[in-house]
Amino acid sequence: MKASALNPWLLSVAPMMDWTDRHFRYLLRLISQWVRLYTEMVVDQSILLGNRAKLLDFNPEEHPVALQLGGSVPERLAEAARIGEAWGYDEINLNLGCPSERVQGGGFGACLMLEPERVAACMAAMRQAVGVPVTAKHRLGVDEMEDYRYVARFVERLAGVGVGVFIVHARKAYLKGLSPAENRTVPPLRYDWVYRLKEDFPHLTIVLNGGVRTLEEAEAHLERVDGVMLGRAVYEDPFVLAEADRRFFSSSRQVDRFWVARQMMGYARAQLERGLPLWAVARHMLNLFKGQPGGRLWRRLLSEGACRRGAGVEVLEAALERVMAESERRLGVQSGR
Ligand SMILES: Cc1cc2nc3c(=O)[nH]c(=O)nc-3n(C[C@H](O)[C@H](O)[C@H](O)COP(=O)(O)O)c2cc1C
Incomplete structure (x- = not known):
């Protein structure tokens, strides 16, 4: 797949709680003008009831930047998405992959993979509320599930309500017994399942996430999927993106x-x-x-x-x-x- 600036999801930096705040995103934008950035997850109710400026303000330089929401009630998510769009975000993403107990306690994140009908209702309501793309970030499954068909049906269900972009963390999550950090290392990566999603749903934009450390690795995955999202590798060494604009976006810009x-x-x-x-x-x-x-x-x-x-x-x-x-x-x- 030829890397092109026409595909907004080609290369992105993952939403990371406590890490991808506006200050880190500003730093990343200095390094790459093109990579797509995501906020930390913001819970819909916090937006509806809390200090919006504190939660949502960002620097204009950060574009393209997506707001990631957490929630599981269609009306609330729709309202939070509407506010996010009005605030200037370029995309609204729904977190369907976080397995933390706090997030599960709120009934959202990875445990929603068990409730495709509810997720479909949420995404449909969000899509109706905004004009910017509404995207999903999810896992391959949860707990004992070992079935590619489950995640394929999940994707198909959401595609049925018009979702076109799926960011797939290429491992499942355990809802009990593992910490969030362990849930990012212990369940094995299954890139082959993500590739298969792209083969089975060629019309959808499939973005691979999980364990990608370098732009070389990203480029190799791009032979099989539409986009790659990097998380920890970028926080641990932001200059891993230094070549991104030249390599993927035909830019001659160079930074030190x-x-x-x-x-x-x-x-x-x-x-x-x-x-x-x-x-x-x-x-x-x-x-x-x-x-x-x-x-x-x-x-x-x-x-x-x-x-x-x-x-x-x-x-x-x-x-x-x-x-x-x-x-x-x-x-x-x-x-x-
Ligand atoms: C500190 C930290 C916080 C995270 N917070 C979120 C979050 O708010 N929303 C989310 O969808 N994923 C979150 N993640 C998961 C990442 O988005 C990503 O899916 C995961 O780290 C795998 O990608 P990587 O191997 O490139 O880091 C977090 C990861 C880390 C390390």
């Missing part, structure tokens, strides 16, 4: 870590002015120099300095100077200077 760090300083300054602590931004920058000369030093200086009360951007400036010095020193050693 120092430029990104400097842009983030300007951004952090603006956030401080809004009254946020430096750490709200700096915590997402810890892995910016992952695997680079001075990368550990950078992480240590930020961890120690940026979480202090009243810390300012000078912590980042000082850390960057140290990393630049370390980088030059290593280059000097390598070239025998």
Whole structure:
């Protein structure tokens, strides 16, 4: 499948609670102009009853950005989707894959895979409420299910109410006995099932998620599916996306870590002015120099300095100077200077 900017789901970064907030998404957007971004899951009731600006505000640079919702009541989800669209989101996604006890307690997330009729009603109501795409993010099944036909029927049912995009975390979830983190590692990955979904439903957009670490791996999957979503690999090393625009979106743009760090300083300054602590931004920058000369030093200086009360951007400036010095020193050693 030829990678093309015409397919909005070609490459995306997964919704990750506590990680993919607006500050991390801003950082990612500096690295890639094209990759599709997802919010953390926001529960529909929080949007209906809570502080919308706090939950939904994002930076205009973040587009294309999708709002992920959690919920299981059609009317509430429809209303939350409508608000999300009015807020400017480019897509509304429904979480059908989170197995955490808290989420199960609310009756949504992965346990909804057991209730295709309810999910179909939810998605139909959301689709009716908004004009932007309404998409599903789900697993291959739950608990003891070992049946490809189940997930195929699930997809078919949702396609029946007009859902066209399915982001498939390529493993099932255990609703009891595993923590959310274990549920992202213990159930084996079954990429073959995701490929088969694409073969069986060629008219649907099938996005593969789970365990993809590099753009090379993403490219290989793109031979078989329409899109790839990366999660942990991007948080652990955001520069894994550095080549994304050139490789997948025919862009000649090139960025380096120092430029990104400097842009983030300007951004952090603006956030401080809004009254946020430096750490709200700096915590997402810890892995910016992952695997680079001075990368550990950078992480240590930020961890120690940026979480202090009243810390300012000078912590980042000082850390960057140290990393630049370390980088030059290593280059000097390598070239025998
Ligand atoms: C810290 C963390 C938080 C997550 N939060 C969400 C979430 O809010 N909604 C969701 O659908 N998936 C969530 N996930 C799952 C990811 O979206 C993704 O499906 C999973 O990590 C597998 O992809 P990966 O192997 O590329 O990380 C989370 C994962 C992590 C690591």
